[in-house]
Amino acid sequence: MTAQSFSSLGPCIEACATDGSRLVVTTFGGQVLGWNTPDGRERLFVSATATTAGGQAIRGGVPVCWPQFSGQGPLPKHGLLRNRDWSVLTNDIDGDGRARVALRCEADAVTRAQWPHAFAATLVATVGGDTLELALTVRNTDAAPFSFTTALHGYWRVAELADVSLHGLEGHAFRDFTGTAGEAAGAPSAAALRFGPETDRVYADAPQPLTLDTGHGRLAFLQAGFTDTVVWNPGAERAAAIGDLEVDGWRRFVCVEAARIAVPVTLAPGAAWTGTQTVRALD
């Protein structure tokens, strides 16, 4: 497979670990766009028609949703950071030969106009071996407490959606956000999760690890600080209304998102919170 070009999606950083695994990150949205394991396989999906035109968020990779998940609050969908310019803090190789990129985004006039609080958000992405590690840290740099919900909204590449299964959520209750009636209680199933029509679920206090059988290798997901997991795929019908998703693109990804939604995080002045998601390619 020819490596996808991200040149139209803002200034990109390409970082290579000593074992050949590779990370591509853009400062627009502080978004990881590419993750290659040492075998050269790309594990993330970015829509071929993704664009930042008009300040729109990039469709794919790992968008950072903060301080509001989805439309669950008064702010723009998925919050304020996925279309802000982040700055590069570090781009280096750690003591284990892993490539590490750290990006930061702080409150500015645009975020203050929508949400009055001062904050500093840092995303550290590290690749090496079979693993991608993502750590989101938020510090309250204000004089008053604030609360937030959040998610790392990863679009994990799959070969063909109809063949994909997600394991580890069997028997677990969820909130279902499909349909037009808003949120509903979803019935737990004893079977692994399969995909077809739209899937839009929030599993509170989610079990782990989860394993996604992508059809070109299994991915195992672990998380800490993030208590909840979101599973999303738009299905054919909703995908048709998503302007920046390539034709049939919905068949090429599943979002498995490390999230904190059911019980928001509240930070006192000066306090910080960190959530991590670790994704390991099992084969």
Ligand SMILES: O=P(O)(O)OC[C@H]1O[C@@H](O)[C@H](O)[C@@H](O)[C@@H]1O
């Ligand atoms: O199209 P957007 O704004 O990137 O959001 C995509 C999806 O993101 C998911 O996390 C939500 O659960 C869905 O409800 C939402 O549709």
